[in-house]
Amino acid sequence: MSTMTPAPTAEHTRQTAAVMPGAGAWTALKVFSARSLKHAFRDGESLLMAVLLPVMLMLIFVFIFGESIATGQGGDRGDYLAYVLPAVALTAAGFGASYTAVVVSNDMTTGFMNRLRTMPFPAVTVLLGHTVSSMVRNLLATAVVFGVALALGFRTDAGAGQLLGALGLIALWILVITVVFAVLGMVAGSAEAASGYGFVLLFLPYVSSGFAPVESMPGWLQGFAQHQPMTPIIDASRALIAGTGPGDEWWIGLLWCAGFIAVAVWLAALIFPRKVAR
Template sequence: MNDIRVMLGRSMRHVTRSLDTIITVTIMPIAFLLLFRYVFGGAIQTGTDNYTNYLMPGVLLIAIASGISYTAFRLFMDMKSGIFERFHSMPIARSSVLWGHVLTSLVSNAISVVVIMLVGLIMGFRSSAGVLAWLGVAGILALFTLALTWLAVIPGLTASTPDGASAFSYPLVFLPFVSSAFVPTGTMPGPVRVFAENQPVTAIVNAIRSLFEQQPVGNDIWIALAWCAGILVVAYGFAMAAYRRKIA
């Protein structure tokens, strides 16, 4: 635990000391929030009277998807600089090196989610959700972050350039746009709609939205959890395989 705490502290300093990390992870999603709320929002028919509420889950997922690319980047830099090997040649729990990065991802994404929510509150985001529903939202977001973080570990360990390490997240950031995050899927043409309705973001967004609105979550929450757990298990498996190849 001591080792993980030191690793977490180190890596959190990396987060707070690089301005572009903070900008990308919080400012960009806030910009999306503003753009969709005040520019596109008026023309989008969602069937709800509070479009900020409608937007919020998708914007949070975008924030997390862009946040985890920095995990890959930081891990890559550790591999490249040799400090990864230094840690591995020291009398510490070796797993703490990776887990330090993973926990940093959880903590820093949680911070950016809270910041974005606060901005959302100013813009009119309201939720009648009770404690249990909020815990549900936090749980789904944490699981989503954990799954994508382990996904990010794979390029972090195997990429040969820093750009390669973080490029994998672009499609992830894009995924919410082809989902129910910003517009209802009903108006999309056939194949796009099929894709949108069957990709993980839609289930996660719908589940979070229902929790915020105190609506019954139905099947969405189970589909969302299944997606997150599935991605987590597969990504973790591949990440550990890549890790073992690196550390013979």
């Protein structure tokens, strides 16, 4: 019995025409980045939640817990806003990157990747396109978080170099979490599973120095909170935003980021060809 081949959709036809025979990786990356961005911004509900959830989280912590959590900065609400800002920005990255796992899983499980197998360009550019799109969405969400913080009275004496350093660390973690979620979406059996696998990563900021000092946590939890990847990234970003030196935290954070990216890229290189070849 013969197997029926699904008729190509109109969108698939447009994408096939856009990536012409012989097109290189750069052309394909531009096409699939644009495709992913278009889908992301059309999904207004997911985009709105990726922005609103971190903002609501910041408002809750600042106005409800801001004068109750001892941070060593006097207990003032404005001081706590500065204290919690890097953690909220990195939490926004987690919410936004979880969407990447869902869309990558959809591409892997609905046959889209199989329809691209005969086209003369690297299929991995589809994953890279989702990564670029997620970076754009997450940087937009981070900008909104900082904008709301400024509206609430956040100010800093940090120089331009220190602010760029803090934003660079935050952007690097956004890249890390995006790549990790893309790999989760690639290996998951469904979009729901992909979202669930990464759910644990969304809790990392809460079990770190992001919202309260590690010293205020129970003794059995302090070891994990102090030595998990987000604590040095948050501490270094917080110090740079405050205009002080980040100490050793910045290079420890960079090592964590490099390790995550190396493992994620290795897994993608190992698993992706097998998934596409099915």
